[in-house]
Amino acid sequence: MKRAFIFLLSIAFMLFLSSCKPYVIEYSDNNPYTLEIKGDSLKILQITDLHLAYGIDERDRKTFELIQNLAFSDDYDLIVITGDLTMSPSAPKLFTSLIKHMESLKIPWTFVFGNHETDFHDYSDFISRIPDTDYLMFKVGPDIEDGGYGNFKIEFTRYNQPFYNAYFLDSKAERTDYTEEEGEYDYLSYAQVSWYEDQVELDTVDSLVFMHIPLRQYIDPENYVGIFREKMVYAQGVDTGFFDAMVAHNKSKAVFVGHDHLNDFYLMMDQIMLAYGRATGYNGYGNLEKGGRHIEISANHELITYIILGSEV
Numbered sequence: 001m002k003r004a005f006i007f008l009l010s011i012a013f014m015l016f017l018s019s020c021k022p023y024v025i026e027y028s029d030n031n032p033y034t035l036e037i038k039g040d041s042l043k044i045l046q047i048t049d050l051h052l053a054y055g056i057d058e059r060d061r062k063t064f065e066l067i068q069n070l071a072f073s074d075d076y077d078l079i080v081i082t083g084d085l086t087m088s089p090s091a092p093k094l095f096t097s098l099i100k101h102m103e104s105l106k107i108p109w110t111f112v113f114g115n116h117e118t119d120f121h122d123y124s125d126f127i128s129r130i131p132d133t134d135y136l137m138f139k140v141g142p143d144i145e146d147g148g149y150g151n152f153k154i155e156f157t158r159y160n161q162p163f164y165n166a167y168f169l170d171s172k173a174e175r176t177d178y179t180e181e182e183g184e185y186d187y188l189s190y191a192q193v194s195w196y197e198d199q200v201e202l203d204t205v206d207s208l209v210f211m212h213i214p215l216r217q218y219i220d221p222e223n224y225v226g227i228f229r230e231k232m233v234y235a236q237g238v239d240t241g242f243f244d245a246m247v248a249h250n251k252s253k254a255v256f257v258g259h260d261h262l263n264d265f266y267l268m269m270d271q272i273m274l275a276y277g278r279a280t281g282y283n284g285y286g287n288l289e290k291g292g293r294h295i296e297i298s299a300n301h302e303l304i305t306y307i308i309l310g311s312e313v
Helices: 002-019 058-071 091-104 123-127 190-200 242-249
Strands: 033-036 042-047 078-082 109-112 152-158 161-168 207-210 252-257 266-269 272-276 291-297 303-309
Touching: 042 058, 042 161, 058 091, 058 291, 078 161, 078 252, 091 123, 161 190, 190 242, 242 252, 242 272, 252 291, 252 303, 272 303
Parallel strands: 033 152, 042 078, 078 109, 161 207, 207 252, 252 272
Antiparallel strands: 042 291, 152 161, 266 272, 291 303
8 A cells, every 4th residue: 555655646746747847839830721701802800919917907808898899890700919918927817818708709810929928928838828729820830040939821712712811920029139229129030031931932812911010111101191109110120121022022912010009000112001000908008099900801902901999899
């Protein structure tokens, strides 16, 4: 009996030690998701900068309610959250709550990481909490040098034929070493740009791009449409050629970002739309009314987009 007890105790101890091992993020394949759209046009809802902080407080409850109201305001094919899902010591727990809420909407959805998820935690604390889901279309993506986590592609089909594509890239977070001119924010690595180029060369249809931190082409906008109330555009620290790659390949027609809560403008540059979403989370800074952005690709591939306010839904 004593030996059996010691044996069981040793097994329990080994199981405890194995459960304490840090979660290792595994990179995924490079295969895109495929999503058949519901109608003749592709409809995407962009929400951004949720900044979930407590979960049970009034502001987070209002954020969850707004997400639901926006989601049901049209027949969306996909909901995209462009970063800063959380900003809290309880971020992984809040991330789990967000997954449950998004799954309850029964609409395909995805996200990119922002710069605040890792204020108190590692990316592994989030990725390890992603369960088997019915509607989430997210993957870590391939192992790209300095590429972060969450570089992947969704191919939209209509009548089982290619219709449009969407790219999702991790613009990462803050840096410790930077110049005043660059600012503190990270940027797409050269390897991420190369990954995008390799993928877009294979495309037979046009595409959209989603990330959190704006490209440097957003800085000092001219002839923009919408609101620009930030002191400046808090852009990626270095231009590693992503915009030039989009121009050269002539496939991606728009970039949608978050990050700057007091901006929701878009501008056209070299026939590419550079657009912000509207901040959605009530625990985020800023006095703009919370909302989202409607993005639609019509049957003849025309891009239509506009801001949706919480008061409108």
